[in-house]
Amino acid sequence: MANASKSRVPFWLSLPALLFFAALLVTPLVMIAVLSFQSFDLATGATGGATLSNYADTLGDPYYHAIFLRTVGIALATTVICALIGAPEAYFLSRMRPPWRSIFLIVTLSPLLISVVVRTLGWALLFGRNGVINNVVSALGLSSGPIPMLYTIQGVVIALVHVAVPFMIISVWAALQRLDPKVVRAAQSLGAGEVTIFIRIILPQILPGILSGSLIVFALAASAFATPAIIGGRQLKVVATATYDEFLGTLNWPLGAAIAIVLLIVNATIMLTYNRMLERRYARFAR
């Protein structure tokens, strides 16, 4: 009796969090899912009933194919660039001497303290035809005309990298903390130079950190709204902005819901597959 009631303690303790989670995440998600099966009429809006036509529209229309491909492409590019910047940066940070290490770590993570919207508007100021970057480039005579960056994919990717790279650094940093610092000296004593040590000894050990960081960055980039909305504008739509336009522009809520659900499924599938691959690959030597 006492045992039975005791074994329920964890359940009761986690109940508030479970309720909170259900109310704020599961309920709206279920409502969106239900909404995505309703039919839509321009005059009356969502009319209830059950139909797959929204999914047929989303999956069959080349317009949405392009948007989905663009979204995944942007997310992939952002992930790769974040890994290329974040992994070495975290390693350099970890090799710094004590006072500088924490100072620079805070500097690296400080963008997280500023709203994404504010940061992105900052990029918009830099990117514009008469923005800081183009002014500098033309003043130096490096380019005949202004380089297009605002409303381009590369502009969106640059801004997304800025938003997401701290998450990669945190993830790699955590992996570096688990590393025995003496392995660097061991490799040195065996005759390895700095570059060899990074590639042969450090990189394989922090790869799980890079890969789990990639998961976070990919998820953030694929579902990002503010950055593509501001830098990409109306022409360069991604899934999140397309969903927004269906909901608030054409007021076709069921179609917007269907797009959102498809994005969720695509995102979840990519991440779960990737995670499964990771676990299999690194089960051998991970602690």
Next chain:
Amino acid sequence: MAKIALRGLTKRFAAFTALDGIDLAIEPGEFVGLLGPSGCGKTTTLNIVAGFEEPTSGEVMLDGRNLRGVPASQRGMGIVFQSYALFPHLTVAENVAFGLEMRKVAKPARQQKVREALDLVHLAHLADRYPRQLSGGQQQRVALARALAIEPALLLLDEPLSNLDAKLREEMQVEIRAIQRRVGTTTIMVTHDQAEALATCDRIAVMDAGRIVQLADPLTLYDAPTSHFAASFVGRSSQLKARIVSIDGGRCTLWIDGVDRAVPGTMQPSLQAGNDVVIALRPEKVRLVSADEGFLAGTLTSRVFQGSSWLFAIETPVGTVLSSEPHRGAPAFNEGDRVGLDWRPEDAAIIAGKRNG
């Protein structure tokens, strides 16, 4: 010529002197231990020899060549770390092969050498395992094989056995010694464990506060420590304050104030009659006799059975003296008995005392 020579090695940090003039010459094939408590500078010395730290002043000479400015990766030293520092993402064989790969040894020769190194530490059957699948003792052997595979100019062991349990540690002491004898690599071992140093080293440098306080072979170090520090850090000893009254060749007569008694001891060349000294007595060299015999009398306050031996503590007017004897049945004396303490003159080591101390 010495294989490796340290000359006036000094290392200063802002407000702290880690090394204060270390001089040490090690002959080819020798196994030398740096023994001392943490913070005595033994690890700093090793790091400087390995090339991980630069000395503030002084030189490290390897085969007569000054190593100043030579990076660790060019020194060709095999190092076994306390944490082993194996590469967790590589197999045992790949770990051992790493140093050979860096030396661009061709694959067939490399495999041959990896095999030899693993045979040396009896781990050939685990070549394809990953480090985390091995026990602590096995990881330690892999670390040793990895360090030896490159045929290092010098083998450096940094507290190599301190992460092993007591029994395994004793086995590895014997084994490390045997392997070192077989390959003949000049070796420096850093340790804070005096038993480990006594068991494995040809010579031991006892270090304290950045200096070598005594450099001697294990037997001399144990039987004739030249300082308080060496006498108390290496093995156990009871220390009695005394004054030299007369010298007769290698022997001397000492006066112990508290008991107004003259006792015999072994002279040290640097001392003279009249010097204040300390008599250091090893427990196993102090014999219990009946109260009216021996040089000192006291009360037996504790009698501890240690398995292979008994340890006695005897309260005398000049302090507690420890005595031990091998276990051959219950001893003749009980706690509370009055006993006498006896020793042979050659077993009482004399150490210079602090002036008026």
